[in-house]
Amino acid sequence: MTITVIPRHPALGAEVRGVDMRRPMDSATRQAVVDAWTKHLVLVFPEQEVTDQQHVAFTRNFGEPEIFHQTSLSLRSDRVREIFLVSNVDDNDRLMKPSEPSQKQLSSSRQWHTDSSYRPTPSIGSLLHGIEISRTGGITQFINMYKVYEDLPESLRRQVEGRRARHDFGMLHRITGAPPASPEEQAAMPPVWHPMVRRHPASGRKSLYISSIYNDAVEGLDDGAAQRLIEELSAFAAQPHYMYRHVWEPHDVLMWDNRCTVHAVTPHDPEERRVMHRTTIVGTEPVVAA
Numbered sequence: 001m002t003i004t005v006i007p008r009h010p011a012l013g014a015e016v017r018g019v020d021m022r023r024p025m026d027s028a029t030r031q032a033v034v035d036a037w038t039k040h041l042v043l044v045f046p047e048q049e050v051t052d053q054q055h056v057a058f059t060r061n062f063g064e065p066e067i068f069h070q071t072s073l074s075l076r077s078d079r080v081r082e083i084f085l086v087s088n089v090d091d092n093d094r095l096m097k098p099s100e101p102s103q104k105q106l107s108s109s110r111q112w113h114t115d116s117s118y119r120p121t122p123s124i125g126s127l128l129h130g131i132e133i134s135r136t137g138g139i140t141q142f143i144n145m146y147k148v149y150e151d152l153p154e155s156l157r158r159q160v161e162g163r164r165a166r167h168d169f170g171m172l173h174r175i176t177g178a179p180p181a182s183p184e185e186q187a188a189m190p191p192v193w194h195p196m197v198r199r200h201p202a203s204g205r206k207s208l209y210i211s212s213i214y215n216d217a218v219e220g221l222d223d224g225a226a227q228r229l230i231e232e233l234s235a236f237a238a239q240p241h242y243m244y245r246h247v248w249e250p251h252d253v254l255m256w257d258n259r260c261t262v263h264a265v266t267p268h269d270p271e272e273r274r275v276m277h278r279t280t281i282v283g284t285e286p287v288v289a290a
């Protein structure tokens with residue numbers, strides 16, 4: 001099977017045609033997808049009406065799917081436990097209110113982040129299936145953090161080179177008002193330190209590695225200065241020439257690289273159903289400083 005790759009933005013993002021996620025992939029096609037992913041960072045696979053099981057099976061072409069560690073907010077599917085639920089509809093098909101705990105926690109995804117950076121070996125990438133998509137917003141935006149790193153002004157570059165930032169899952173509750181993790185969940189996921197500039201194991205390129213929702217400390221800075229630095233870096237990164245904005249169509253599947261991109265969703269009307277299922281590829285090695 002041959003695939004066709006059509007860039008969506010000069011900085012990152014490309015549509016891939018010629019893949020049917022419901023069927024096994026041969027090794028040549030798999031390699032072509034990996035090559036396109038390494039080059040474009042975010043791949044869009046249109047018209048993939050997959051079941052959760054097919055979604056998980058497709059993910060296994062690229063690594064082991066992560067099992068979300070937190071169970072208290074029902075963000076992990078009971079039926080297929082590799083599926084993370086990005087949804088405002090509960091198991092009984094009831095539209096949830098923005099004030100409900102799971103929705104508060106999910107609201108953190110409006111700020112720039114990369115998935116599972118709070119793990120000792122953070123995720124390689126994520127695959128998000130738009131089942132019911134929002135028409136009032138809910139645009140998923142991605143930034144090419146290679147380019148951001150390359151273009152950093154000297155004043156910012158000096159502050160990130162050779163430095164580490166702390167990533168803490170517990171920060172979600174502090175910034176969104178969602179319930180705190182249980183003592184067991186906190187013990188399972190203690191804060192971790194990662195380099196702010198990392199080298200990608202496949203491309204060999206350097207990128208900026210930060211998170212507005214998990215970074216609660218930076219080496220050598222007090223809390224206020226650390227927060228200001230992350231804000232300043234995020235503001236520099238969020239420029240249109242580094243950004244692909246994905247307007248969803250039903251049954252798009254997006255596959256992005258968590259090592260060299262950050263993403264954030266735009267607000268959407270809470271009265272509108274939005275149901276998306278995500279798999280997250282487990283990281284295989286610690287973050288390597290560049």
Ligand SMILES: [Fe+2]
Nearest residue numbers: 109114115263
């Ligand atoms: Fe995310």
